[in-house]
Amino acid sequence: MPPLDPGSDSVPEPLLIDRNPLPASIGGDLRRQLTFVVEVDRMKAVLRQSPVAATERRENDAEHSWHLALMALVLAEHADEPVDRGRVVELLVLHDLVEVYAGDVSVHDVAARAAQAVREVQAADRLYGLLPDEQGRRLRAAWEEFEAGATPEARFARGLDRLQPLLLSWMAGGGRWPDEGVTADSIRGLLGAIGASSASLGAAAEELIAESDRRGYFRG
Amino acid sequence: MPPLDPGSDSVPEPLLIDRNPLPASIGGDLRRQLTFVVEVDRMKAVLRQSPVAATERRENDAEHSWHLALMALVLAEHADEPVDRGRVVELLVLHDLVEVYAGDVSVHDVAARAAQAVREVQAADRLYGLLPDEQGRRLRAAWEEFEAGATPEARFARGLDRLQPLLLSWMAGGGRWPDEGVTADSIRGLLGAIGASSASLGAAAEELIAESDRRGYFRG
Numbered sequence: 001m002p003p004l005d006p007g008s009d010s011v012p013e014p015l016l017i018d019r020n021p022l023p024a025s026i027g028g029d030l031r032r033q034l035t036f037v038v039e040v041d042r043m044k045a046v047l048r049q050s051p052v053a054a055t056e057r058r059e060n061d062a063e064h065s066w067h068l069a070l071m072a073l074v075l076a077e078h079a080d081e082p083v084d085r086g087r088v089v090e091l092l093v094l095h096d097l098v099e100v101y102a103g104d105v106s107v108h109d110v111a112a113r114a115a116q117a118v119r120e121v122q123a124a125d126r127l128y129g130l131l132p133d134e135q136g137r138r139l140r141a142a143w144e145e146f147e148a149g150a151t152p153e154a155r156f157a158r159g160l161d162r163l164q165p166l167l168l169s170w171m172a173g174g175g176r177w178p179d180e181g182v183t184a185d186s187i188r189g190l191l192g193a194i195g196a197s198s199a200s201l202g203a204a205a206e207e208l209i210a211e212s213d214r215r216g217y218f219r220g
Numbered sequence: 221m222p223p224l225d226p227g228s229d230s231v232p233e234p235l236l237i238d239r240n241p242l243p244a245s246i247g248g249d250l251r252r253q254l255t256f257v258v259e260v261d262r263m264k265a266v267l268r269q270s271p272v273a274a275t276e277r278r279e280n281d282a283e284h285s286w287h288l289a290l291m292a293l294v295l296a297e298h299a300d301e302p303v304d305r306g307r308v309v310e311l312l313v314l315h316d317l318v319e320v321y322a323g324d325v326s327v328h329d330v331a332a333r334a335a336q337a338v339r340e341v342q343a344a345d346r347l348y349g350l351l352p353d354e355q356g357r358r359l360r361a362a363w364e365e366f367e368a369g370a371t372p373e374a375r376f377a378r379g380l381d382r383l384q385p386l387l388l389s390w391m392a393g394g395g396r397w398p399d400e401g402v403t404a405d406s407i408r409g410l411l412g413a414i415g416a417s418s419a420s421l422g423a424a425a426e427e428l429i430a431e432s433d434r435r436g437y438f439r440g
Contacts, residue, residue: 016273020391023427030420033294038387040290041273044283053236053261063264066286069313070260073359074253074351086306093289093309131294139293167258171240200250207243 015039015130029132036130042100049106049180050164053171061096061104064164068092071160078198081152091146091157094139098123107162107190108180152197159197162190163205169217170208177212178220184213235259235350249352256350262320269326269400270384273391281316281324284384288312291380298418301372311366311377314359318343327382327410328400372417379417383425386411389437390428397432398440404433 017038022031043062050059059067069089076085096104101123105116124143128136149155166187169175177187187209195202212218237258242251263282270279279287289309296305316324321343325336344363348356369375386407389395397407407429415422432438 016391020393023431025427026424030298030424034387034424037287037291037294038273038391041287041388041391043274043286044272044279045274052264053258054263054265059264060283062286063280063282066263066282066289066313067257067261069286069289069309070317071257073310073313074257074355078250084306086304086310089289089309089313090293090306093286093293097290135294164257167254168261171236171258171261173240204246204250204254207245211243 016041029135032130032132033135036127039127039130040097040100043097046096046099046104048104048165049108049176050168051172051175053168059168061099065093065096068095068157068160068164071164072157075160075198075201076156078200079152079156080198081155083153083156087151087153088157088160091142091154092160094142095146095157095161097127097143101126106180107165108182108186149193155193155197159194159201162193163201166191166194166205166208170212173215174212174217174220177218183218184209187218236261249355252350252352253355256347259347259350260317260320263317266316266319266324268324268385269328269396270388271392271395273388279388281319285313285316288315288377288380288384291384292377295380295418295421296376298420299372299376300418301375303373303376307371307373308377308380311362311374312380314362315366315377315381317347317363321346326400327385328402328406369413375413375417379414379421382411382413383421386414386425386428390432393435394432394437394440397438403438404429407438 015035015038017035022034026034043065044060046061047058048061048064050064051057052059052063069092072085072088072092076083076088098120102116102119105112107113124140128140130136131139145151146154146157149158169177188206191205191209194205235255235258237255242254246254263285264280266281268279268281268284270284271277272279272283289312292305292308292312296303296308318340322336322339325332327333344360348360350356351359365371366374366377369378389397408426411425411429414425
């Protein structure tokens, strides 16, 4: 599906479920929920910049979201503020859903990120509108909590969201950093979110950046 | 990585992190935890039988696990027994991790599943042994809880684990069902886990199976 064009009057693409509608006997809230569950399958087709460590290709949003949820289960003790681990996991499972329509924009592409914010709000209107109303509002509020870093859980989740691609780029000897124009200094600015929620993870991130710099991973 | 060979004395493959070890300055529990976080990247390379709805390829374990976690957030109200939604999500994030070494065996391949159980225990020994001891025991216990269907959360999680591939196969007009020799009756037997934890999801699954049967999705 092409990304939404903010400001255009173009007719949205059909939903995935429209290719093979559910039997009419499945109705009510469950019909809306299963429509949403099928629609978010698009996350598996949204490619990110990060290289997968286990094989030779770029990562997609579904894989990324799962990897982050797993990291929250393993690393929650490193949060400086007490966090509800289950809530961190929930925020991470949901945090990139709007990209099914808005697409992924690299964290390093500062110029594109302002326009992206507008597109993501439009995507949220469409996507969360598929759900029963109260549930759609609740899940959208979780995404907004994450985006705003409004709670200890959201801040820790945002730190993990920066640490995970750093680990994958480390495993790839820098990966796409040179293509994206990433430098040790630019990545230090972006990765401040890690240290802001966890001193120990922030220190580990700095070790990875410093060693990457010594090895020339930013020059390619 | 080739699957483990139960009963062999073969030397295990190196860990992913051995390709580019973490700086020595990252030590202690965090070093073990990051080793685990990198190792489970292998989930992105474990292919399942289910077709992705959004694009033309088979699904991998990381995508599947994320999709299930999202389904738990959306569908928890349908559990017949009260469930801790966050715990269901945790179980689902973890439930297939042993497949990084043991590989995926189709739920429809009954003959292969007995041997698979042995392989999965060996895989769990190796994988959870990477973590700090107490944490490894705790996460392994969550996997065992899921496998045994020992709690309402595990039973509901197991139902979702059956419902998700049914939805994907529906979207693909049967997908690989004919290749795997799946019939309406055989799938009804396997999908009893859905109705056992949720009458409403079980009824929806039966609607999908009955309509698939009418359309010939099992014949291909």
